[in-house]
Amino acid sequence: MTAMTAPPETPALLHDPVIDWFGDHARDLPWRRPEAGPWGVMVSEFMLQQTPVSRVLPVYEQWLARWPRPADLAAEPPGEAVRAWGRLGYPRRALRLHAAASAITELHGGEVPRDHARLLALPGVGEYTAAAVASFAYGQRHAVLDTNVRRVFARAVSGAQYPPNATTAAERKLARALLPESEPVAARWAAATMELGALVCTARTPECARCPISAHCAWRAAGSPEHDGPPRRTQSYAGTDRQVRGKLLAVLREAIDPVPQAVLDTVWDEPVQRARALDGLVADGLVEPLADGWYRLPLSTPAPASG
DNA sequence: AAGGCGTGGGA
DNA sequence: TTCCCAAGCCT
Secondary structure, eight states: OOOOOOOOSOTHHHHHHHHHHHHHHOOOOGGGSGGGHHHHHHHHHHHHTTSOHHHHHHHHHHHHHHOSSHHHHHTSOHHHHHHHHTTSSOTHHHHHHHHHHHHHHHHSTTSOOOSHHHHHTSTTOOHHHHHHHHHHTTOOOOOOOOHHHHHHHIIIIIOOSSOOSSOOHHHHHHHHHHSOSSHHHHHHHHHHHHHHHHHTSOSSSOOGGGOTTGGGOHHHHTTOOOOOSSOOOOOOOTTSHHHHHHHHHHHHHHOSSOEEHHHHGGGOSOHHHHHHHHHHHHHTTSSEEOGGGEEESOSSOOOOOOO
């Protein structure tokens, strides 16, 4: 059980320093420029799910140049989205972004919805992304709880080095309690706290000397104690199905034409795992099987699987 | 509600 | 080298 202290009596004490710091240190990222628009914000949010900014930048630019509106993406096969995704990782995101673009085109007249509930209903949009788009693209007042913000709040308010593994109700409550009343200030606060976590209050080696609220930080006040909760989840990769899926999909991304089974067989020498990985890609709609053991990136959207 | 799902860079 | 981590989502 992680100790959760009550929100500060005056959360406003934190607002000004963090927002002022953001004014001085915010990165000039393309999705923060006005010309990005809601679609640019949404594309960036999909790409940034579990992927660093530096790797997103070039792909984002190419993506927006090729598909400046949701309808442009929706007009192409999902496999083209998977190909353009390149090596960003988690390619199901590309499929979901394509599906979201289709839903926006069909259901919302081609405009990214402003409403949190409608955003949340889009494929690949969860609690965080819905709040982020509503806040960053439309200036609304939402608690935006990503890994950066959770870490900042864990330290500054709760006095813990790291937040819990899964987002808790207590964290959501705290985030809501800290949200500035004013809508534009709340939107600014959301971006500022994320940036603070990304640039200063980092996971490994926070630079407290540069932190605008170090004087108010509960973790610092407690002597920066080591994490004492349950171990943080780590993911293995080498030798897993995920690695095999990655190798298979890399071949198909590079190939314009369909690829025969024999070529796919060269990427991994263990046949059972190789077959399982390929089946998984097909089940996910990332790969389309053709006749006689040929495969390609999908030209059509498969019926959504459930279970 | 744990666990699956990619990839690469920095410490 | 190995390990950790990066603006989560879905089932």
